[in-house]
Amino acid sequence: MRRLWNDSSVAEFILLGFPASQRFQAFLFLIFFIAYVVTVTGNLLIISIIRADLHLHHPMYFFLSNFAFMQIFYVTVTVPKLLIGFLVRRNIISTSACFSQCYFFFFLGGIENVLLAIMAYDRYVAICHPLRYNTIMTPKFCWCLACGCWVGIFFGSLLPVTFLARLSFCGPNIINHYFCDISPLLKLSCSETSLLKSYFFSLMWVIVFSCLLFTLVSYIKIIGAIMKIPSTVGRQKVFSTCGSHLTVVIIYFGAVIFMYVRPRDSYVFEEDKLVSVFYSILTPLFNPFIYCLRNKEVKMALRKIILARKIILSLHM
Template identity: 85%
Template sequence: MRGYWNESTVAEFILLGFPLSQRFQRFLFFIFFIAYVLTVTGNLLIIAIIRADLHLHRPMYFFLSNFAFMQICYVTVTVPTLLIGLLVKRNKISTGACFSQCYFFFFLGGIENFLLAMMAYDRYVAICYLLRYNTIMTPTFCWSLACGCWLGIFLGSLLPVNILARLSFCGANIINHYFCDVSPLLKLSCSDTSLLKLYFFGLMWVIVFSCLLFILVSYVNIIIAIMKISSILGRQKVFSTCGSHLTVVIIYFGAVIFMYVRPKDSYAFEEDKLISVFYSILTPLLNPFIYCLRNKEVQNALQKSIQARKMIPSFYM
């Protein structure tokens, strides 16, 4: 590598975003702003419901609350930058802020993979080892898994993004994206990035496919256990506890694999931006609805909370 970040002649980057007509940009601003508010509100609601209802103080919902918190952070890393870019003509971002955004996006993306794998493991133990579930999925064990995941990915993400920040950026400073992602930054650098590309996307392959393989193995064992249940109604009831998680897994991994696990040179960044909108904005927006609409326990807890609030005025009257 020919230079270091603090020696680079580029002091700031310009995020190109979506170069459309002003009227259409205002329309997109409204759509993405509503999506951001709904995403944050929906995930905060899930966290609040889980904390308020003692029946939901179980490992499954402990990991779900971690997942909801991660989704709030995930959209907050990218969407505000997108919204600013839709309001101003030149969306500037300093090099430090750009690499920080890239780091947190990479970090939270890794967290999402591992949290989905943990939630699959919880369902595997709950269905395949029901009688031993409480002794295996103890609060200490769940906290250890969650803290280990957050801390491990937090520290593990420092090295690749630190190497990225040490590249030389001495030419054009326009990033053809609405946030600082790895691919456009690598393309923009005037350093030799061939080894770094191999490292970044090799790491992405390892994270995505190791977690996906773990989830697939878990669900294969879950399906085998369910097929041993003689009653069709019993099978449906057991498998319904996995429906929300499985739906999120399919949507998330489908988008991520299509985005990252493919030859980058044969695709345009315009296509990448549209795919990024799907998995970084639309997917977090859908998750609260998926877990609320497909999970009867969350629905019941929400109904109890609404009914309790309706009773408060009459109590004081």
């Protein structure tokens, strides 16, 4: 089988990560380790709650389960390798592993954009067309949206990363980042990359802004429908059903737009590493808290599960 990556003089890359004193490295390791464990545990908890409570078996929570599942793998692509970097003198990654990491990060990032847009559409149908909600958001349609999202982005991400992997890398091989991202890899290549840079830059604009535009249009119509509700209490009650999703949208798209759709000449890698931590580690960490603490149905389901566990334990004692 022909390899997707290009044979060049560089067989491995060194991830620079966050250079610091040994004591501060230990502190950062602890912080990122806790963030990773809490993120994975929190998102697994969301999936478990939704699966356990029949009242949550409807489209909004189906897509939220997909979102939580994606977030677990999203942080797993980068954080374990980041943690290793705090424990070793040189954080080495092979070229094949580097391009694989870049692919899955690009793929899962695309999934996040599309899922946020789909979840906005679900809220639009629920609020603007409540009587038709069950006929529009059927289980079959929801599965088609979810599968189309995962499969489409999976294959759609292969081409750009394949182009990247076929570049020549002659040295140096030090990546000024904590994972294999597109921008630092393009900077290290000894091939002509101006056309590929334009391609990636345009692709990011299309993916991010098409999903953002779809989400914004959905929320403009949602706000318009909410404003027609006569009572303040009624407006607050309806808006609360999409408050958690809107919070995640603002946090995520704000960081991604700053990171990827700026003019190429304004990239500063030290600054980009900090922004990357925000949207690739901190945002997935916040999501379980946002969806659990701001969502009454999830909180009620969690209370019922805890109560049921207590009853079972008391019966066995």
